[in-house]
Amino acid sequence: MDERSIGHFEFPILGRAYFxxxxxxxxxxxxxxxxxxxxxxxxxxxxxxxxAEMNVVLHARSGYVSVDVYxxxxxxxxxxxxxxxxxxxxxxxxxWSSASDEARALGFGAGMGLPxxxxxxxxxxxxxxxxxxVVLRLTFYRxxxxxxxx
Amino acid sequence: MAPDxxxxxxxxxxEALGLTVLAGSAxxxxxxxxxxxxxxxxxxxxxxxxGDVWITIQTHANTVAVAALASLAAIVVAAxxxxxxxxxxxxxxxxxxxxxxxxxxxVLAGRLFELGVR
Amino acid sequence: MTLARAIEIVKADTxxxxxxxxVELSGCFAADLMSDVLAFARSGALLITGLTxxxxxxxxxxxxxPAVLIIEGKDVGVEMVEAAREQxxxxxxxxLSKFEACGLLMQAxxxxxxxxxxxxA
Numbered sequence: 001m002d003e004r005s006i007g008h009f010e011f012p013i014l015g016r017a018y019f020x021x022x023x024x025x026x027x028x029x030x031x032x033x034x035x036x037x038x039x040x041x042x043x044x045x046x047x048x049x050x051x052a053e054m055n056v057v058l059h060a061r062s063g064y065v066s067v068d069v070y071x072x073x074x075x076x077x078x079x080x081x082x083x084x085x086x087x088x089x090x091x092x093x094x095x096w097s098s099a100s101d102e103a104r105a106l107g108f109g110a111g112m113g114l115p116x117x118x119x120x121x122x123x124x125x126x127x128x129x130x131x132x133x134v135v136l137r138l139t140f141y142r143x144x145x146x147x148x149x150x
Numbered sequence: 151m152a153p154d155x156x157x158x159x160x161x162x163x164x165e166a167l168g169l170t171v172l173a174g175s176a177x178x179x180x181x182x183x184x185x186x187x188x189x190x191x192x193x194x195x196x197x198x199x200x201g202d203v204w205i206t207i208q209t210h211a212n213t214v215a216v217a218a219l220a221s222l223a224a225i226v227v228a229a230x231x232x233x234x235x236x237x238x239x240x241x242x243x244x245x246x247x248x249x250x251x252x253x254x255x256x257v258l259a260g261r262l263f264e265l266g267v268r
Numbered sequence: 269m270t271l272a273r274a275i276e277i278v279k280a281d282t283x284x285x286x287x288x289x290x291v292e293l294s295g296c297f298a299a300d301l302m303s304d305v306l307a308f309a310r311s312g313a314l315l316i317t318g319l320t321x322x323x324x325x326x327x328x329x330x331x332x333x334p335a336v337l338i339i340e341g342k343d344v345g346v347e348m349v350e351a352a353r354e355q356x357x358x359x360x361x362x363x364l365s366k367f368e369a370c371g372l373l374m375q376a377x378x379x380x381x382x383x384x385x386x387x388x389a
Contacts, residue, residue, distance in 0.1 A: 019347055022326030046330045047306045107319045112303035187366040189300035254382040256298040259367050260374020
């Protein structure tokens with residue numbers, strides 16, 4: 001874990017801006033491709049980022065995604081300012097969701113977001129300060145990993 | 151047009167498609183008049199017609215409420231998603247056959263279409 | 269099956285044309301929940317959906333799905349069209365229901381493009 005970052009990107013996420021949801025993740029995908037990261041890893045990062053980005057869009061006021069590329073892994077942190085998650089264990093349960101009808105109408109909010117993120121990533125940690133926000137940290141090992149993106 | 155024959159029932163569909171019956175087994179002789187594939191409850195509320203089979207990956211107990219309101223023939227949960235106990239008991243209560251399959255919605259729709267359901 | 273053949277089978281019109289002519293589909297994935305697509309779709313598939321938002325297009329882009337088929341002649345907004353052009357995702361629209369579109373495409377031999385597996389416990 002003492003490798004030096006060989007690429008760093010950050011993209012903002014606007015809460016409640018439904019129509020922009022997914023922009024940060026498509027930017028992450030492009031940036032990782034340009035950085036020469038293998039397709040499988042890019043795919044896994046992009047999927048996890050998209051779910052995490054939609055969580056920010058649907059629940060928080062604002063946030064950003066920060067990506068660090070290392071020779072053997074990609075680290076992603078998605079931080080937001082918002083209500084936080086009251087019960088992290090509950091939020092991780094497939095099918096559980098606190099999303100609004102609006103979110104559901106966008107094809108999200110079916111309680112698959114965090115389980116999806118867990119499935120795509122190799123390491124995941126979720127910290128939440130109720131009333132403050134959420135920090136989600138993800139690690140994806142390059143070339144190999146859990147193969148969930150194939 | 152499909153040739154004249156007995157109407158497809160929920161039971162016939164379950165056998166032909168290899169579905170597992172989870173709830174509502176007393177109501178399997180209901181005829182099927184059509185089908186819809188959707189994961190949006192609001193869509194089914196708006197477009198579901200009496201006698202339709204609803205193919206979905208939604209497993210929430212609300213799906214049963216929607217199916218009951220729209221007088222659907224049955225709910226088929228696709229892709230190996232498993233409804234919880236609350237959904238099962240709601241289905242028994244509302245007399246909505248609830249079935250499941252490991253097959254994707256696309257395949258279940260295709261095979262139901264093959265049975266002549268339109 | 270080629271994308272052009274699939275589109276012909278479901279009598280769809282073109283809203284955003286595919287950027288590079290002939291596309292061979294790996295199969296088909298029918299869904300309204302983008303989380304479902306993100307988790308389980310195989311790349312190269314045609315996505316059949318009732319969800320007409322730019323999220324549909326971005327999901328297709330993330331999962332390498334070359335084309336989206338919108339059902340029931342639903343209105344496709346400017347934002348979705350712009351996102352599709354930007355992300356180079358083809359968009360088509362059929363008057364058929366999702367059930368009918370799936371039925372006809374399965375009958376014509378287009379396979380499912382769903383990865384098996386469920387969520388980690």
